[in-house]
Amino acid sequence: xxxxxxxxxxxxxxxxxxxxxxxxxxxxxxxxxxxxxxxxxxxxxxxxxxxxxxxxxxxxxxxxxxxxxxxxxxxxxxxxxxxxxxxxxxxxxxxxxxxxxxxxxxxxxxxxxxxxxxxxxxxx
Amino acid sequence: xxxxxxxxxxxxxxxxxxxxxxxxxxxxxxxxxxxxxxxxxxxxxxxxxxxxxxxxxxxxxxxxxxxxxxxxxxxxxxxxxxxxxxxxxxxxxxxxxxxxxxxxxxxxxxxxxxxxxxxxxxxxxxxxxxxxxxxxxxxxxxxxxxxxxxxxxxxxxxxxxxxxxxxxxxxxxxxxxxxxxxxxxxxxxxxxxxxxxxxxxxxxxxxxxxxxxxxxxxxxxxxxxxxxxxxxxxxxxxxxxxxxxxxxxxxxxxxxxxxxxxxxxxxxxxxxxxxxxxxxxxxxxxxxxxxxxxxxxxxxxxxxxxxxxxxxxxxxxxxxxxxxxxxxxxxxxxxxxxxxxxxxxxxxxxxxxxxxxxxxxxxxxxxxxxxxxxxxxxxxxxxxxxxxxxxxxxxxxxxxxxxxxxxxxxxxxxxxxxxxxxxxxxxxxxxxxxxxxxxxxxxxxxxxxxxxxxxxxxxxxxxxxxxxxxxxxxxxxxxxxxxxxxxxxxxxxxxxxxxxxxxxxxxxxxxxxxxxxxxxxxxxxxxxxxxxxxxxxxxxxxxxxxxxxxxxxxxxxxxxxxxxxxxxxxxxxxxxxxxxxxxxxxxxxxxxxxxxxxxxxxxxxxxxxxxxxxxxxxxxxxxxxxxxxxxxxxxx
Amino acid sequence: xxxxxxxxxxxxxxxxxxxxxxxxxxxxxxxxxxxxxxxxxxxxxxxxxxxxxxxxxxxxxxxxxxxxxxxxxxxxxxxxxxxxxxxxxxxxxxxxxxxxxxxxxxxxxxxxxxxxxxxxxxxxxxxxxxxxxxxxxxxxxxxxxxxxxxxxxxxxxxxxxxxxxxxxxxxxxxxxxxxxxxxxxxxxxxxx
Numbered sequence: 001x002x003x004x005x006x007x008x009x010x011x012x013x014x015x016x017x018x019x020x021x022x023x024x025x026x027x028x029x030x031x032x033x034x035x036x037x038x039x040x041x042x043x044x045x046x047x048x049x050x051x052x053x054x055x056x057x058x059x060x061x062x063x064x065x066x067x068x069x070x071x072x073x074x075x076x077x078x079x080x081x082x083x084x085x086x087x088x089x090x091x092x093x094x095x096x097x098x099x100x101x102x103x104x105x106x107x108x109x110x111x112x113x114x115x116x117x118x119x120x121x122x123x124x
Numbered sequence: 125x126x127x128x129x130x131x132x133x134x135x136x137x138x139x140x141x142x143x144x145x146x147x148x149x150x151x152x153x154x155x156x157x158x159x160x161x162x163x164x165x166x167x168x169x170x171x172x173x174x175x176x177x178x179x180x181x182x183x184x185x186x187x188x189x190x191x192x193x194x195x196x197x198x199x200x201x202x203x204x205x206x207x208x209x210x211x212x213x214x215x216x217x218x219x220x221x222x223x224x225x226x227x228x229x230x231x232x233x234x235x236x237x238x239x240x241x242x243x244x245x246x247x248x249x250x251x252x253x254x255x256x257x258x259x260x261x262x263x264x265x266x267x268x269x270x271x272x273x274x275x276x277x278x279x280x281x282x283x284x285x286x287x288x289x290x291x292x293x294x295x296x297x298x299x300x301x302x303x304x305x306x307x308x309x310x311x312x313x314x315x316x317x318x319x320x321x322x323x324x325x326x327x328x329x330x331x332x333x334x335x336x337x338x339x340x341x342x343x344x345x346x347x348x349x350x351x352x353x354x355x356x357x358x359x360x361x362x363x364x365x366x367x368x369x370x371x372x373x374x375x376x377x378x379x380x381x382x383x384x385x386x387x388x389x390x391x392x393x394x395x396x397x398x399x400x401x402x403x404x405x406x407x408x409x410x411x412x413x414x415x416x417x418x419x420x421x422x423x424x425x426x427x428x429x430x431x432x433x434x435x436x437x438x439x440x441x442x443x444x445x446x447x448x449x450x451x452x453x454x455x456x457x458x459x460x461x462x463x464x465x466x467x468x469x470x471x472x473x474x475x476x477x478x479x480x481x482x483x484x485x486x487x488x489x490x491x492x493x494x495x496x497x498x499x500x501x502x503x504x505x506x507x508x509x510x511x512x513x514x515x516x517x518x519x520x521x522x523x524x525x526x527x528x529x530x531x532x533x534x535x536x537x538x539x540x541x542x543x544x545x546x547x548x549x550x551x552x553x554x555x556x557x558x559x560x561x562x563x564x565x566x567x568x569x570x571x572x573x574x575x576x577x578x579x580x581x582x583x584x585x586x587x588x589x590x591x592x593x594x595x596x597x598x599x600x601x602x603x604x605x606x607x608x609x610x611x612x613x614x615x616x617x618x619x620x621x622x623x624x625x626x627x628x629x630x631x632x633x634x635x636x637x638x639x640x641x642x643x644x645x646x647x648x649x650x651x652x653x654x655x656x657x658x659x660x661x662x663x664x665x666x667x668x669x670x671x672x673x674x675x676x677x678x679x680x681x682x683x684x685x686x687x688x689x690x691x692x693x694x695x696x697x698x699x700x701x702x703x704x705x706x707x708x709x710x711x712x713x714x715x716x717x718x719x720x721x722x723x724x725x726x727x728x729x730x731x732x733x734x735x736x737x738x739x740x741x742x743x744x745x746x747x748x749x750x751x752x753x754x755x756x757x758x759x760x
Numbered sequence: 761x762x763x764x765x766x767x768x769x770x771x772x773x774x775x776x777x778x779x780x781x782x783x784x785x786x787x788x789x790x791x792x793x794x795x796x797x798x799x800x801x802x803x804x805x806x807x808x809x810x811x812x813x814x815x816x817x818x819x820x821x822x823x824x825x826x827x828x829x830x831x832x833x834x835x836x837x838x839x840x841x842x843x844x845x846x847x848x849x850x851x852x853x854x855x856x857x858x859x860x861x862x863x864x865x866x867x868x869x870x871x872x873x874x875x876x877x878x879x880x881x882x883x884x885x886x887x888x889x890x891x892x893x894x895x896x897x898x899x900x901x902x903x904x905x906x907x908x909x910x911x912x913x914x915x916x917x918x919x920x921x922x923x924x925x926x927x928x929x930x931x932x933x934x935x936x937x938x939x940x941x942x943x944x945x946x947x948x949x950x951x952x
Contacts, residue, residue: 018428025432025450030798032447037802047446081416082661085324085698092326096421099464103425107432107457114449124445124507240774309781317774343781347789351796355891364880364887366796372804372884380799381792695771702771706920748909754921 001075003086010090013069013097017104020061024054024108028115036121048116055112062105069097133678137654139686144237144650146710155710157242158650162249163228164546169253170220176260177211178613180204182606185570189603191591201587202270203263203289209273210293213389214300215256217531221396222307222342223249225538226335228546230311232641232648233329235320235657235664237691240313243711243750248306250718255300258725262292269293272585274386275356277367277378282360291360291729294353299725301346308342311335317693320640321683321701322659329639329662330413333420334399337427338392344431345388352381361731376441383434391430393527397534398423398465401487404534404541405469407637408484409476412663415468422461422468429458439507440514448507455505462498466491481635482556486537489564493529497522500575515585518578524571536563536616543620544630548646551623559615566609573598573605638663643671656683656692659699688756706755713750720746772927779928783935786899790939793892797946800884807950808885812878814950815889819870824944827863827900828937830856838930841914841923849926850914856933857907864900871897889946896943899936906932 028051034040035047076091083091146152146161156162184204187196196204227245231238239245262268267288271280280290315336319328356378358364365371367378406413413419432454439448469491478484500522504510513519543551577598582589589595633642640657641648642665655678658670665671677683685691689707694700720743727736801807808814833855840849871893878886906929913922 022432025454029447029450030802032444032450033799034802036444036447038805039802039807042805082327084322084660085326085700088326089324089697092417092420095417096424099418099421099461100425103429103457103460107429107453110453110456111450114453115446118445118449120446121444122446123442124439124448124511241778244778305785309778309785312781313774313777316777343785344788347785348792351789351792355796358880358887358891362881364891365882365884366887368884371882372800372807372809373887374800374803374884377796377799381796384792693771693774695769696777700769700771701767702769703773705774744905751909751925752913754919 006072006075006090007086009068009072009075010093010097013065013072013101014093016065016068017062017097017101020058020065021104021108024058024111028054028111032115047120051112051115055108055115059105059108059112062101062108066098066101066105069094069101073098130679132681133654136678136681136684136686140651140654140684141649143686143689146650152710154715155246155712157238157246157708157710157714159227159231159239159242159245160546160648160650162245163224163226165249166219166223166227166252169249169256170216170224173211173215173256174220177208177216178610180208180211182610184208185603185606187587188589188599190600191589191593191596193588196587198587199270202272202585203268205585205587206269206272206275206293207259207263210259210269210297212527213273213393214297215252215259217393217527217535218304218389219252219307220535221393221531222304222311222335222338223252225396225400225535225542226307226311226339229542229641230314230332230335231318232644232652233332233639234315234318234323235640235653235659236314236318237652237689238707239310240318240705241310243708243714244306245310246711246714247717248303248310250715251306251721252300252303254718254722254725255296255303258299258722258729259292259296262289262296267292269296274382275378276382277356277375280356280378281367288729291357294356294360295725295729298350298353298357299721301350302721304342305346308339308346311339312343315339316696318691318705319694319699320657320659321692321694321699323694323699325697326417327659327662327699330402330416330420330423331399331639334395334402334423337423338395338399341388341392341395341427341430345385345392347385348381349385352378352385355381357728376438376443379438379441380434383437384431387434387437388427388430390523390526391427393531395423395427397490397531400534400538400541401469401490402465403637403639404483404487404537405472406476406663407541407635408481409473409478410636411472411476412638413468414471414475415464416662419465419468422464425461426458429454429461433458436505436510439504439510445507452505452507456502459498459502459505462494466495482551482553482560483537483541483635485557485560486533486540489560489567490530490533490537493525493533493567497525497529500525513578515583516578517574517582517584520584521571521574521578524574528567528571533563533567536560536613539616539620541635542641543623544634545641545646545648547624548630549624549626550628550630550634552619552626555615555619555622559612559619562615563609563612566605566607566612569605570602570609571605573601577602633665636665638666640664643674654678654684656685708753708755711750711753713746713753717743717746717750773924775921775924776928776931779931783932787935787939790892790895790942793888793895794942794946797888797892800888804885808889809883812883812885815874815878815947816870817948817951819866820944820947823863823866824940826859827940830859831934831937833859834930834933838927841918841926844918846914846918849918850911853907853911853914853926857904857911860900860904860907860933864897864904867897867900892943892946896936896940899939903929903933903936 035045073094079087079091270289355366366373435451436455577595582595658673693703693705724736724739833852837849837852880887880890
């Protein structure tokens with residue numbers, strides 16, 4: 001595998017899932033808050049459909065990031081943990097991303113399910 | 125290093141001493157740009173604020189010891205309660221962890237001779253001092269901030285709190301934010317660019333990962349607080365509308381912006397403590413940290429996910445459950461990285477051959493308190509439970525277990541651990557262990573009963589309470605605990621002072637620590653390293669071949685860089701050498717900039733806007749003078 | 761400088777990275793201001809309030825378009841100092857300074873008028889609008905100061921410190937241009 005491809009996989013693995021969750025969190029919060037507020041009442045927001053789409057798209061990106069991290073991890077499996085950069089560093093970040101993206105996927109799923117499941121605009 | 129170095133090494137060391145030496149006396153301290161001296165300035169100043177915050181706490185606890193007391197009246201109590209929180213968070217723990225520990229240790233651990241921007245480093249300290257003086261001057265006019273450390277509107281608006289109290293709060297925090305931002309910026313660029321050649325990310329010590337995570341969080345979190353405080357002052361002083369619903373604003377806007385800052389802030393508080401723990405554990409367990417990449421990532425993940433949980437401080441405000449669900453989900457998941465770290469720490473101690481000396485005992489106490497505080501915290505992620513216990517002492521118990529138990533205990537352990545390095549003298553081990561037990565007992569007795577009395581309905585921020593509610597005994601226990609805790613802390617201070625006077629030599633490396641600070645003399649020389657170290661792992665002091673290579677390089681004059689005030693710059697990811705950085709010598713500009721800014725903020729406080737503008741302009745001119753004085757260029 | 765010749769890799773100087781981190785803080789600050797605008801928009805039936813005229817867009821759009829061109833001159837200046845082309849860098853800096861100064865003076869004149877018409881003391885919309893615009897103008901003002909300062913500094917000679925300074929300043933100008941585009945977007949949003 002070419003060096004630049006490996007780098008791309010590692011960086012996407014490290015940041016892709018994180019940014020995808022961030023997008024879902026900010027936009028999802030915005031959809032829910034606006035849908036239940038003064039201005040939102042004037043628009044015809046299909047909140048549930050929007051939230052579902054958002055969750056599926058961002059969830060897919062998180063999964064892709066995990067796969068990218070896994071490929072980078074496998075490519076560098078023989079590298080020693082203390083090896084110098086770039087291979088040592090790529091191996092290190094690939095492992096880190098394997099952990100991170102699992103967490104982000106769980107949050108995206110929890111967010112997606114609950115944003116559809118709860119009765120809209122009801123106080124807790 | 126040999127006691128008498130051979131001739132070429134001695135010349136190099138003489139050159140380095142001559143170049144990096146600073147002026148003696150008070151003037152030297154006022155113009156210092158040495159990260160170790162700045163770290164010590166931060167340390168002593170934050171200790172003073174710690175004592176102030178502790179005194180405020182003891183006064184509150186004395187007032188609350190029994191029901192229906194009037195030792196302290198409600199107005200004074202409000203000011204004490206607010207200033208206790210403001211002091212401990214903004215003027216003690218953050219500057220202590222980032223300014224004292226971060227400043228002193230990060231350059232040493234990465235093999236650099238100073239922080240990336242030495243004069244900026246000094247500036248962050250002097251601004252912090254100015255902001256602290258600004259905030260505390262409020263007591264002199266009996267108008268200390270009094271609306272709680274999070275200063276909710278509408279209580280904080282001019283209509284309900286018309287004196288200078290809230291203006292001191294808002295302007296003081298904006299001012300202090302400048303110091304914290306500069307400090308965080310410096311740590312980030314130092315960690316990115318000044319790592320010794322060869323120290324790629326996978327070879328960087330975990331302490332530095334923790335400081336990086338905390339600093340990145342500060343950069344992204346502080347602007348929300350700044351905006352909030354600017355909005356508040358614009359509304360209070362100029363009649364703008366941000367927080368009143370009648371004119372299209374929203375009272376909850378304050379809370380959103382505050383907690384977008386405030387929640388990452390608590391991770392900023394605890395992350396350096398994790399960093400200290402991950403330094404102490406491998407040393408005393410005599411084993412590398414288990415699952416190193418996962419622990420490093422966990423520190424970054426806690427910081428990152430922590431940005432998504434802020435509205436869990438607002439579960440009782442009536443926001444729709446579809447909205448709150450996002451925050452509940454993130455709040456539940458943010459626990460996972462911390463849990464991974466706990467398992468890694470425990471496994472490392474288990475697999476290793478642990479030596480239970482005082483620093484490790486403080487970490488043991490830290491882990492116990494962190495687990496208890498973390499469990500009560502995860503209970504709050506369940507919205508119904510949170511709504512029942514919001515604003516009760518159950519919350520106070522939770523965050524004190526975390527802030528005191530999980531953030532301060534590692535600090536205390538760290539003080540013992542690095543005392544030999546900073547002073548060259550060894551602390552008294554038996555007294556240190558006694559001081560641990562006393563502090564541990566005091567902490568438990570002060571904060572554990574708060575869980576119970578909170579569930580029994582005692583609300584926060586009350587200056588007294590009625591007889592017959594069943595709260596009396598718990599409050600009395602907590603007050604006694606507070607005095608015991610104070611005793612424990614005083615015993616630590618006494619041990620440090622006495623050990624300093626007795627001056628038992630500690631040597632270069634009394635504990636066989638793994639990181640680079642243990643390769644230097646105790647205390648380290650001004651220039652930190654005679655030769656920029658060779659690095660092949662996150663535990664360079666355990667790599668004997670590399671340390672031997674350093675001696676050979678010193679003899680050859682390789683990477684000694686003794687011609688000017690020099691340290692190497694390297695690339696961000698793989699630490700490949702990229703330049704030689706010329707560092708500035710001591711400078712009067714930082715303290716002058718801080719002085720003009722302090723005056724400007726006092727003028728803003730008293731609504732003298734034009735004159736304040738003049739002093740801001742003077743600040744800009746002083747910055748120009750600063751920039752005009754370039755670090756000496758060295759002919760190639 | 762060093763006895764052994766280290767293979768030296770091309771990389772951005774630490775001063776440049778310092779500006780990147782500083783810009784990140786400022787961009788986040790603008791994020792909170794724009795976020796406030798969006799948040800309060802949800803909480804109001806009419807935003808801007810019905811009794812207020814919609815904010816002007818022609819002048820801000822033209823002025824912003826002019827300002828954004830300083831990124832070209834700024835980039836040229838940054839490349840020129842890296843290649844030790846002092847004269848070329850100075851001319852490009854002068855172009856940046858001139859455009860920024862004209863932009864700022866014009867905008868500040870309009871800003872005073874805006875405050876009188878939209879009265880922040882009367883509505884939250886005007887409070888947020890005026891604060892957002894004021895923050896942007898303040899940041900352009902700092903850009904003007906940086907341009908002026910380096911015009912003076914590189915008049916005589918270049919040093920490594922000054923070269924990194926110009927590179928860092930160029931990054932700042934790019935960032936402020938992006939932020940000004942975002943602010944323009946907020947000004948245009950009532951028309952969308």
